[in-house]
Amino acid sequence: MNFLIALAALAIPGFHEIAGDNPLTAIILTTVINVLLRLWTKEPVQMPDKKNIIPLFFLSLLISACAGVPQRLDPNLFYKRDLPLCVTGVGCYEGTTVLPAQTTYEIEIAPKGDANIDLLLVTSCHREESFEKTASGWFIFQKKTKFKYFYTPAVGIEDDGDCSLMVNTYEKLLGRHSWARLRFEHPKYQLDARLSCNGEFKQAHGVSVCQSKAGLAQRIRFDEPVMFEWDEKCAIPKKAQDGSYEIPVSVGECGYTVRSQSGKLHDLLTIGYEGVLVREIK
Structure with a gap:
């Protein structure tokens, strides 16, 4: 059984998260892998006895206890702005900073914990741009945990000294959202x-x-x-x-x-x- 669990973790991305949310699903998955292995090796398929279901269930609970569980977002709290980002030619920051006045900025965004970026929102006093997964794949995403954004302040609106930039990332499955607030010298x-x-x-x-x-x-x-x-x-x-x-x-x-x-x-x-x-x- 330990071998099957290890194999399931390798073959199925997010297996530990699945086990944490639904131990019974983990039992079913390991049983399916057992059947497939025996069919492949042409050995007789042996389904688990009913008396083994309960031990398997508690074993799955043990597995789920070892799996990391992300903190759940409390909608009533104002969370720290701590999204890591790097501005080419300027420096790297976490959540907040004041940037020198420039005509354009190249910003690389990489949330903590390798959180997936299912939705990126960039908002200023003038614009709101959203980037999310589409049917054709990831739009200019280097990978799901990183994004490179090019910001050119609109002349006369975003470069007047009173317009800052909010960069927020949202993760659909685990809810590991992140936020940043960028300000500019003027x-x-x-x-x-x-x-x-x-x-x-x-x-x-x-x-x-x-x-x-x-x-x-x-x-x-x-x-x-x-x-x-x-x-x-x-x-x-x-x-x-x-x-x-x-x-x-x-x-x-x-x-x-x-x-x-x-x-x-x-x-x-x-x-x-x-x-x-x-x-x-x-």
């Missing part, structure tokens, strides 16, 4: 800042993004006096003794416009997540 935002975000220190040139667990305090500092504007639902920045501004990150996304006495602007986006989706199942 000449109209000239006020630099030093950002202390989630344990990291960053120098921000006019535009910044800070992601952390919702409710945690993050800080941003400017070299001259400033005034903040923010949405009503967002946390209020408070000036600390060292001259920086402390912001307890609100759930979801919050935008802050910062204006200095000299008239320079800074655009800050905070992202507060409530959960982290586990995607490794092996």
Whole structure:
């Protein structure tokens, strides 16, 4: 029986996942393989006795316990933006970043845990593009776990400094979805800042993004006096003794416009997540 189970795992992609969801199906599959092997070797077919069905069932349960089970998505939670991606000529990031202003971007997307990309959504203030499996195969997919996307901001709309890019991947079978938020530097935002975000220190040139667990305090500092504007639902920045501004990150996304006495602007986006989706199942 152990040999049949190993053979089933080799011959049937996703056998362990099938066993985890339906142990009885695993019993049927191993029985079918047993019959086929005996027909091929011309040996008499021996079906399992009824008294062996129960032990086989519990053996399948044991197999399913060893198989990885992905975490299920809670629709009521705002999850961390942690989709890994690499921008050619710029660098590799996880979930959020601010990119230098360019006329075009080549972005390679590869979800964690080798999750399949059954649907890719790319959304901005101007566009929403979707890529999914079609009858003729995968459209420009290198493989189901990777995708290369070319982004050219629309002149006068997406390159005005207020348009970011959301990249989301969705997996149909196991639900290992991923999300990313890309922002872009722009000449109209000239006020630099030093950002202390989630344990990291960053120098921000006019535009910044800070992601952390919702409710945690993050800080941003400017070299001259400033005034903040923010949405009503967002946390209020408070000036600390060292001259920086402390912001307890609100759930979801919050935008802050910062204006200095000299008239320079800074655009800050905070992202507060409530959960982290586990995607490794092996």
